[in-house]
Amino acid sequence: MSGPSPGDAGICEYPHELRGFAVSSRGPRGLVIRRSLTTAVTPESAGWSYVGFEVCSLRRGEVVERPMQGRELCVVVLSGTADVGSWRDVGSRTSVFDGTPDAVYMPPGDSVRMEAKSERCELALCWAPAKKGASPALIKASDIKPFQRGSGRTARTIHNILMEDRPAESLLVTEVLTPAGNWSSYPPHKHDTDDVPREAYLEETYYHRIARPDGFAVQLVYTDDRSLDEAIQVRDGDVVLVPRGYHPVAAGPGYDLYYLNVMAGPHRRWLVSVDPDHRWQLD
Numbered sequence: 001m002s003g004p005s006p007g008d009a010g011i012c013e014y015p016h017e018l019r020g021f022a023v024s025s026r027g028p029r030g031l032v033i034r035r036s037l038t039t040a041v042t043p044e045s046a047g048w049s050y051v052g053f054e055v056c057s058l059r060r061g062e063v064v065e066r067p068m069q070g071r072e073l074c075v076v077v078l079s080g081t082a083d084v085g086s087w088r089d090v091g092s093r094t095s096v097f098d099g100t101p102d103a104v105y106m107p108p109g110d111s112v113r114m115e116a117k118s119e120r121c122e123l124a125l126c127w128a129p130a131k132k133g134a135s136p137a138l139i140k141a142s143d144i145k146p147f148q149r150g151s152g153r154t155a156r157t158i159h160n161i162l163m164e165d166r167p168a169e170s171l172l173v174t175e176v177l178t179p180a181g182n183w184s185s186y187p188p189h190k191h192d193t194d195d196v197p198r199e200a201y202l203e204e205t206y207y208h209r210i211a212r213p214d215g216f217a218v219q220l221v222y223t224d225d226r227s228l229d230e231a232i233q234v235r236d237g238d239v240v241l242v243p244r245g246y247h248p249v250a251a252g253p254g255y256d257l258y259y260l261n262v263m264a265g266p267h268r269r270w271l272v273s274v275d276p277d278h279r280w281q282l283d
Helices: 276-282
Strands: 038-041 052-059 063-067 071-079 082-084 087-090 103-106 111-116 120-129 137-139 147-149 156-162 172-178 203-210 217-222 229-234 239-242 249-251 257-264
Touching: 038 239, 052 111, 052 203, 063 120, 071 082, 071 111, 071 156, 071 172, 071 257, 082 120, 087 103, 103 156, 111 120, 120 257, 203 217, 217 239, 249 257
Parallel strands: none
Antiparallel strands: 038 052, 052 120, 063 111, 071 103, 071 120, 082 087, 082 111, 103 137, 147 156, 156 172, 172 257, 203 239, 203 257, 217 229, 217 249
C-alpha cells in the first residue's frame, strides 16, 4: 500500500488492491476492511460491479489525484478543508459529528485533483460507473437538511448528500448519525434483488466512525436462508461491505456512531424490502 508518510507532502497514489489492510476472512471476499492511511474498496477487490470507495487522510499540502474515465465521483469532505477540482476551500466541519458536510459531485472525465488546505483533512471518495453522469456540482452543507428516521431506540439523524433528489447517473450517498445504544438501518432491510419498483439491486459500503474511538458498534449482515450470516464488531474507521442481505447496525452504549453509505446498481433507486420477521415494527 503506497501513500504519503505522516508529515510528508506529496501524492497519495491510487491503491490498486487491498495490500496492507486487515481484511476479515469471513463472508464473501471479506466483509470488513480495517482503517489505514488510505482505505480503498474497488469493484474488483470487493467482487462486485458498481461501488468503489476510498478514504484519504491528508495533511496540509498533500495532494490526491484520481482518474475519472468511465466513472462518476462524489467527494465528501469528512473533516477539514480541501480544494476539489475547481472548487476552493471545500469543507464545513472539524469532525463527522459536527454538522452536515460539504461535498462535490464530478462526472466522468480525465482526472480530478484534491489538495488538503487545513492542517488535517479527511476525504471520502465515492465512486460508481457512469457514461455521462450529471453536471459538476458543489453540494454545500447548508443545502443538506438533516431529518430523523425512526423513534425511541431506533431514532437516528440522516444527511442525504447525493440521493435521488440530486442528479447523478448511478451513485447514491448518504450519512447517518446514531445515538449511543440505538439501532440503525432498522427494521432490517435489504436491496439485493433487481425487481423495480418493489426492490432495487444496490451494492453498499458502510464507513463507520465512533465518537469515542475506543468504542464499538455491531453490524449484522444476513440473508433469509442464512447462507450469509455475519455479526461484525465494528471499530472506528472500519468499512463494512454489504453485497447482499439485511444489514442492521447497533451503536454500543456510550458510543455515538456515524456511518457514510455509498450505494450503486443498475437502477438509481433506493427501493428496499424489510425482513418479514420484523416488518410488524413499521406499524
